[in-house]
Amino acid sequence: MASEEESxxxxxxxxxxxxxxxxxxxxxxSDRELRxxxxxxxQHLNMILGDVEEIxxxxxxxxxxxxxIVREELLLVFGGRLEILHQKASHILCSTMHxxxxxxxxxxxxxxxxxxxxLSYSLEEMVSYWCLLL
Amino acid sequence: xQKKKMSTGGEKGSTTTKTPADFLKSIxxxxxxxxxNSGVDYRGILACLDGYMNIAMEQTEEYVNGxxxxxxxxxxxxxxxxxxxxxxxxxxxxxx
Numbered sequence: 001m002a003s004e005e006e007s008x009x010x011x012x013x014x015x016x017x018x019x020x021x022x023x024x025x026x027x028x029x030s031d032r033e034l035r036x037x038x039x040x041x042x043q044h045l046n047m048i049l050g051d052v053e054e055i056x057x058x059x060x061x062x063x064x065x066x067x068x069i070v071r072e073e074l075l076l077v078f079g080g081r082l083e084i085l086h087q088k089a090s091h092i093l094c095s096t097m098h099x100x101x102x103x104x105x106x107x108x109x110x111x112x113x114x115x116x117x118x119l120s121y122s123l124e125e126m127v128s129y130w131c132l133l134l
Numbered sequence: 135x136q137k138k139k140m141s142t143g144g145e146k147g148s149t150t151t152k153t154p155a156d157f158l159k160s161i162x163x164x165x166x167x168x169x170x171n172s173g174v175d176y177r178g179i180l181a182c183l184d185g186y187m188n189i190a191m192e193q194t195e196e197y198v199n200g201x202x203x204x205x206x207x208x209x210x211x212x213x214x215x216x217x218x219x220x221x222x223x224x225x226x227x228x229x230x
Contacts, residue, residue: 045212
């Protein structure tokens with residue numbers, strides 16, 4: 001993008017950086033919500049969240065009474081343990097994941113991130129870390 | 135910095151021709167309505183935005199079907215979801 005950058009102007013992405021290491025609420029499509037600790041993000045809004053909950057809201061119409069039954073389903077709570085993270089990473093993050101990222105890569109880097117307690121890295125830095133390991 | 139000016143057919147009330155980029159620059163700090171493709175409305179004070187239409191807002195209120203559903207202190211909206219951004223003469227119930 002041709003950026004006519006006046007240095008005083010901040011980008012919205014800059015403001016997200018202020019939320020690193022804090023618990024955030026993310027609203028996704030298909031009536032899904034996430035609450036978790038923001039460990040990393042990138043310009044695509046790919047995100048690594050820890051201690052995350054996913055809430056899916058479904059509304060059913062009762063056939064007789066036409067009453068709306070709102071069900072909020074808590075799909076996952078995990079505390080950053082590796083195996084759960086690996087299994088569930090694709091589930092938690094696929095709805096926000098840019099196509100270029102491989103799920104295994106993401107699970108690995110997320111594990112690295114959490115175990116190394118490196119909480120302020122962007123996904124680009126994590127990808128370079130991964131490339132170093134190859 | 136070269137900007138192409140949109141040509142206007144006739145002289146209207148405004149004295150200067152504006153590009154959409156000019157509009158985006160001029161509305162920072164103002165109360166706005168952001169409508170998403172999904173139809174959900176967000177009203178708040180525009181903190182900043184970028185060329186992707188990513189939006190950061192303060193004192194955000196979420197309206198679904200015209201009903202106030204949620205209030206957020208700070209909100210970031212990913213630009214691909216944005217249908218439009220509009221300024222509004224909003225009187226804030228709670229002072230800014």
